[in-house]
Amino acid sequence: MRYAVTGAAGFIGSQLCETLVAAGHEVVGIDNFDDFYEPERKHRNLEALTRDSRFRIVSGDVRDAEATRATVRGVDGVVHLAARAGVRPSFDDPVAYLNANVAASSTLLEAIVELEVPRLVFISSSSVYGDGAESPFREDRSTGIPRSPYAATKAAGEAMCRAFEGRIPHIAVLRLFSVYGPRQRPDLALQTFARCMHEGEPIPVLGTTDSFRDYTYVEDIITGISLALEVREPWTLVNLGSGHPVTLEDMIGELESAFGTKAERKMLPSHPGDLFGTWADTSAAQEKLGFRPEWTFERGVRSFVEWFRQEAERSGGAGRPA
Secondary structure (H helix, E strand, O other): EEEEEEOOOOHHHHHHHHHHOOOEEEEEEEOOOOOOOOHHHHHOOOHHHHHHHOOEEEOOOOOOOOHHHHHHHHOEEEOOOOOOOOHHHHOOOHHHHOOOHHHHHHHHHHHHHHOOOOOOOOOOEEHOOEOOOOOEEOOOOOOOOOOOHHHHHHHHHHHHHOOOEEHHHHHHEEEEEEEEOOOOOOOOHHHHHHHHHOOOOOOOEOOOOOOOOOOOOOOHHHHHHHHHHOOOOOOOEEOOOOOOOOOHHHHHHHHHHHHOOOEEEEEEEOOOOOOEEEEEHHHHHHHHHHHOOOOOHHHHHHHHHHHHHHHHHHHHOOOOOO
16 A cells, blocks of 8 residues: 655654554655754654655645645545644744644645545644543544633644545544653653753743543554555544553653652643643544553653653763753
8 A cells, every 4th residue: 555644753653653664654744944943853853764665755845735645646645744733832823833733735636636645644642632521532422612822723624634525435534642762752741851850950840740642552543554554444533542541640660660760749820722631532432443541650651751761872971862
């Protein structure tokens, strides 16, 4: 099979491409190497892939119709990971999020229809669940009111996909819950805390430590995406999470155990865009995809910290992965 992956150089995208190539598929990726965080990290993510003839990268933006058509022409399916991420930064520039997450998705959907690509896997977010959503979050209940511009753009992306139902034979929308692991974005809490602990600095704790997240290890997420590429239904909407939320206190405790040191905490006010807790009901993913996450949070944190230390050594021991 031949697949296209948008956002191919990112945290999840690069590891998905590696998995698909290792399974014998051909993959063409597209990435604009946005400076939301250091583009050099993204180039490094692709180092092994660019040596494999079954992988090709297009340096371009999904909003560019010509570049997008060149990427998806002749493929059997598309995984749309490219997005401007981050709940908190989305308040600073909501128009940029609208362009990157909604306009780009529209351009991609049009290209998929024009070129008769039979399958789309659209990567959404647990952030679409907002005020009023009942825990654990289920796909057949109200998502509530979005808490951030980022959440609103992901909800709009889902709605755009639904509008194309019937014009694309198979569409799967996956709501990802707090993905973590090697290559994680540097702005996310787990890596921010790890960096501070490694450098002997206080960790910035926003709100209270009894807030919770459904942390999901990246390998489980990639398994879920791979399963979604095989779905035969015309429309599928599922949560991809661990189904086992972890409090902020317990997350800090696992990092302390993995690093073998205690964290000094700097307590700060919560951010208005943050939900108090996220918790995925994964029964639909189990039923429709056969998805069953395998990584415990303890095991995942230890794997993440091992990668973090290797990256810190590689960057010269400064404590900040390059």
